[in-house]
Amino acid sequence: MSTAATAIPYKVPKRRHPAVLFMTQQPLGAAGLVVILVMAVCAAFAPWVAPYDPLAVDYGGMLSRPSPEHWLGTDSFGRDVASRIIYGARTALAIGFIASFLGCTAGAVIGVASAYFGGKTDLIIQGLMDVLLSFPIIVLAITVVAVLGNYVVLGIDVNLIIAISVPMLPRVERVVRASALAIREMPYIDAARAAGYSHTRIIFRHIVPNVVAPYLILLTAFVAQAILAEASLSFLGLGVTEPTPSWGLMLSGAAADFYQQAPWMIVFPGIAISLGVFAFNLYGDSLRDWLDPKIKL
């Protein structure tokens, strides 16, 4: 009788490409990503993708219904709705990304500093954040716009971006601070302190890399919020001004007067807003699951 154990053939599991893994494990997130990429392509190549000039007025073809010439119809100035939506993606994405990036980055920096220094610093910062948190996002954004007014640089309203990023700041700050507080208690931070490293080195080399995951997730999630905030502010006449194409702006003004004769003026920009926000939310959620190693298979 042979007692020698037969070697069990061990197959090295094939490592699949992370993108493939993401698509198979997070199909909804992948769908969201596809919509985001389509939006991004439309925004980047708007002059080539859009069939018409979004600003071209055609008084002969006002309020025409969707047709082979104008897929999504025209508005009360005879401007092509499809082209305006495609150019509107530019406004939405630019403002969404810049505002989200600014708000999240500022929030993350303050959050890490607050957690790291603790004590009085933390107490004062948290008090200020409480004040900001007590206002709903849109109300605070409206207030900031009202105070700052408009200031357009390179076709982008800087103050609008600031107004949208200010309400995000405390929300991001709280989450990042919480993770930084947990990281601060880790023995490797003690080791860094015992080694006598500077505060800057400990913060940027040891704490920040460990709070990047929540930061990235918030960044994508708040792009959706920022797009929604931009649309809302523009709708209220506080954001992007005519004739710049913006989804929120397309819903206001004449569209509200003509919605019975020309529902396409409202329906299609509305779909664009919902789809954009939905896509970013889906992607953000699945990114959170994906980046959490405890959930990964």
Next chain:
Amino acid sequence: MFKNTRSEVRAVDGLSFEVYRGETLGLVGESGCGKTTVGRTLLRLEEATGGEMMFEGANVTRAGGQQLKDYRRKIQVIFQDPYSSLNPRMTIGEIIAEPMLVYKLVPDRKAARGKVAELLTQVGLFEYMAERYPHELSGGQRQRVGIARALAMQPSFIVCDEPVSALDVSIQAQIINLLEELQQKYRLTFLFIAHDLAVVRHISDRVIVMYLGKVMEIADRDTLYADPQHPYTKALLDAVPIPDPALEAKREYRVLGGEVPSPLNPPRGCVFHTRCPMASEECKMVIPELREVRSKHYAACIKL
């Protein structure tokens, strides 16, 4: 308007000891007796509320700026948990090279890489591991990385805070041997904090026994294990099982009654009197001083 009733925990109280160059001083005691706080205070991770710490003739209790930096270069730490003591986002090479680059112990990154390889070999790892991340290594290997990181600073004093208690017994022996080997080679001084009496006995030259933030007994390793004076040390040593079932079954137990009192509200007088088999009324009154009961053998008990 709000009354803040703060209670104070004296994790460590009235502690006084010396560590001699090149020796290993063991620090034992139950969980929560303040062993780790002693280590953290020496490392200046906690600030001492009173008392003094002298290191190589300089008072480092409140040192700041350059003096603190110089002190921190000479004193290093090895932690208990090999999993959370290494930054998961840095490679092993980066972790070990960091102190050398910060303190300019090497001229450039290339030299640092060479030194990292040297240190890795020295602690029994392989050069290629410099590229790995901590989660790719086992617990024992990570602990070796922790040792290499401490050595990178070229310290003279290392606080070993339970460096082996999170490891398998077979790995414990390897790490202990490595520590002893490195101590010989670099003439290092260790403060070895542990609750495992056998490990402390193996590695230490002298041993301090702590209970509830106070020193109970200090003696040479051999004296302490052969002839413990303080009733707490006796009880502690009695609790060690004999690795022979026949003898173990026959031996008489002297189990301590009760629990460790809360450090929020420590007993008056001798902190051990609530559980001490020798305690009398007097023990509740007098706080025992640490005194030399035999030659170079100190104990804090009025009965001795």
